[in-house]
Amino acid sequence: MENIIELSSYEEWLQCRASTVSSTEVSAFFNISPWLTYYELWHRKANNNYVTGIESERMKWGKRLEAVIGQGVADDNGWQVKHLDNCFLKHKDCDRMGSSFDFYITKSEFGEGIMEIKNVDLFRFKDIWEEPGEDNEEGKVPLYIEMQLQHQLEVANLNWGCIVALVGGNRVVIYKRQRNKKIGEAIFKKVTEFWQSIDNNVEPSPDFENDADYISSLYPHSEEDKIADMSENFQLIELLKRYDDLSNQEKVVQKSKAGCKAEILDLVKDHQKIICDDFRLTLNNIKPKEISYTRSGYRSFSFRKIKNKTTEE
Secondary structure (H helix, E strand, O other): OOOOEEOOOHHHHHHHHHOOEOOOOHHHHHOOOOOOOHHHHHHHHHOOOOOOOOOOHHHHHHHHHHHHHHHHHHHHHOOEEEEOOOEEEEEOOEEEEEEOOOEEEEEOOOOOEEEEEEEEOHHHHHHHOEOOOOOOOOOEOOHHHHHHHHHHHHHHOOOEEEEEEEEOOOEEEEEEEEOOHHHHHHHHHHHHHHHHHHHOOOOOOOOOOOOHHHHHHHOOOOOOOOOOOOOOOHHHHHHHHHHHHHHHHHHHHHHHHHHHHHHHHHHHOOOOEEEEOOEEEEOOOOOOOOOOOOOOOOOOOOOOOOOOHHHHO
């Protein structure tokens, strides 16, 4: 790979990510990202905000073990690799499309390639992943990870790569992938169109259900004593009616859920674990524990329907 940028600090890496669409962000273009929507990505890039995922303990330890896993896989397969933990690469035809990599495979029977390492919980692996085998030679990997590797191959202009899953901390499963140039072209097109929309200030429409948390974060505070009469705003009136209906439905569902739970407890009595058809029920004892913390500030959302408007006024 040519034109690799060697970074001197974490802040420099964040700056590279802020000015490009990276391999972990591109799945938002295809609505398959588990943590990022297109609307949020657009606003963060437009405002030069960093897009950072929540790093779990598993992810932290995966990062720490990355060098050992990558070298071990290389040794087992007779490959030569280079660890790229402090590097960044931009696409040769678009410097606003870039990626960082776990390992660059410098020599293998398939030529140069990319190695992406994932530390995967055993139960999540069983639920979402599928090992390569006779029925499915390539195996199954979450789509957003497949898209991550295809983005990396497009940026690096390489023809193959592999996703290495460390399962349960003690077993490695390797998924070998060829570059799909049609997917790479689609990614490149979406990235260029994305930056054009930002340059032209053409804001995308939000998906209010999927973007609810991010939109709430955009309006964290209200101005004291700032009051508005929006009685003629018919869109707001309809939304408030809908919110009222949903709140009433929620109360009914919560009550039904609590009743169903009580009925289950009445059947299982004091058993700790229950196996029932496709279900596994665990009822552990949680010991009392004193918890002390400082609550973060937030914007309240208080809603009530005025029963008699004339009386209220």
